[in-house]
Amino acid sequence: MFEKIALVGIGLIGSSLARVIRREGLAGHIAIATRSLDTLKRAEELGLGSSYSTSAAEAVKGADLVIVSVPVGSSGAVAEEIAPALKPGAILTDVGSTKGSVIAQMKPHVPEGVHFIPGHPLAGTEKSGPDAGFAELFENRWCIFTPLPDTDPDALEKLSQFWRRCGSNIDTMDPDHHDMVLAIVSHLPHIIAYNIVGTADDLQQVTKSEVIKYSASGFRDFTRLAASDPTMWRDVCLHNKDAILEMLARFSEDLASLQRAIRWGDGEKLFDLFTRTRTIRRSIIDAGQEVDAPDFGRQVAAHPEKLAKG
Numbered sequence: 001m002f003e004k005i006a007l008v009g010i011g012l013i014g015s016s017l018a019r020v021i022r023r024e025g026l027a028g029h030i031a032i033a034t035r036s037l038d039t040l041k042r043a044e045e046l047g048l049g050s051s052y053s054t055s056a057a058e059a060v061k062g063a064d065l066v067i068v069s070v071p072v073g074s075s076g077a078v079a080e081e082i083a084p085a086l087k088p089g090a091i092l093t094d095v096g097s098t099k100g101s102v103i104a105q106m107k108p109h110v111p112e113g114v115h116f117i118p119g120h121p122l123a124g125t126e127k128s129g130p131d132a133g134f135a136e137l138f139e140n141r142w143c144i145f146t147p148l149p150d151t152d153p154d155a156l157e158k159l160s161q162f163w164r165r166c167g168s169n170i171d172t173m174d175p176d177h178h179d180m181v182l183a184i185v186s187h188l189p190h191i192i193a194y195n196i197v198g199t200a201d202d203l204q205q206v207t208k209s210e211v212i213k214y215s216a217s218g219f220r221d222f223t224r225l226a227a228s229d230p231t232m233w234r235d236v237c238l239h240n241k242d243a244i245l246e247m248l249a250r251f252s253e254d255l256a257s258l259q260r261a262i263r264w265g266d267g268e269k270l271f272d273l274f275t276r277t278r279t280i281r282r283s284i285i286d287a288g289q290e291v292d293a294p295d296f297g298r299q300v301a302a303h304p305e306k307l308a309k310g
């Protein structure tokens with residue numbers, strides 16, 4: 001599909017892309033750039049690319065497609081660094097979990113004639129680094145684009161084809177809408193997980209042995225999310241601040257209402273909410289979407305006969 005693809009950042013997402021690009025033969029040359037020499041060496045040991053550099057500007061030279069896969073707080077610095085080296089007509093995209101901030105950081109640096117198309121694959125795990133990636137990560141997952149008003153439809157179609165070849169389904173939306181939706185379905189769950197695991201850890205006696213001993217239950221799901229990369233999630237929180245605060249305010253209001261129902265013994269209210277949420281879970285399972293840990297999601301997707309049992 002492309003003569004040369006440059007991957008800037010070779011962690012979970014960048015290395016998964018490298019693997020699927022290689023498997024599907026989507027590029028003649030895969031140029032890999034990352035800031036840390038250790039990470040670059042590891043990427044080379046894993047044989048993820050065709051060329052390796054600690055200079056992103058060097059890697060993007062002559063590339064038809066440049067994919068920036070770094071923590072969202074670094075996207076402006078990366079755009080500034082690579083801008084002078086980008087080939088006219090190249091497609092420049094990213095995979096960041098927030099879109100408004102990434103656009104604000106990158107767009108001012110994008111040269112005339114380069115097609116900048118912000119993107120976000122809704123696929124990941126709590127792991128990070130080049131060893132954590134795998135070629136199947138994007139299979140049956142959404143990839144959302146938040147095109148700009150001047151986005152070239154042909155470039156958007158080419159990038160969509162690329163992501164389809166990686167196994168993803170494509171959707172487009174407005175960046176503000178993306179940030180609001182992702183705040184509730186992805187950012188809040190992580191924040192809640194970090195918080196509950198932190199609270200449990202503050203209760204020293206509970207955590208010393210009990211967390212490990214009894215964590216085969218719901219708490220374990222929270223510890224998985226709370227093991228996610230600290231740099232990545234710090235950046236998500238700082239760069240989707242408004243939407244996250246808006247969703248946290250609603251969440252706190254609803255939590256207070258739940259607290260009140262428990263205090264006043266309003267069993268009907270509790271039962272109604274729990275019935276409503278159970279329906280949502282079942283509809284997700286019926287639609288064949290991911291449940292529990294990503295690996296489990298894939299197992300279920302591969303064995304749809306198990307879906308009905310929930």
Ligand SMILES: NC(=O)C1=CN([C@@H]2O[C@H](COP(=O)(O)OP(=O)(O)OC[C@H]3O[C@@H](n4cnc5c(N)ncnc54)[C@H](O)[C@@H]3O)[C@@H](O)[C@H]2O)C=CC1
Binds near residue numbers: 009039096120
């Ligand atoms: N981890 C996940 O589940 C998902 C992450 N994302 C987004 O993808 C992006 C990358 O995340 P991961 O691959 O998980 O992170 P990661 O921590 O596994 O990898 C990040 C990579 O970026 C490199 N890097 C950091 N700053 C850099 C800079 N200034 N210049 C060049 N390279 C730099 C690091 O060396 C590393 O190779 C983030 O923006 C994140 O929000 C999107 C979907 C899912």
Ligand SMILES: O=C(O)C(=O)Cc1ccc(O)cc1
Binds near residue numbers: 121124125126225294
């Ligand atoms: O590990 C999980 O459950 C995730 O939710 C992965 C994830 C993290 C960040 C994203 O922007 C998209 C997906």
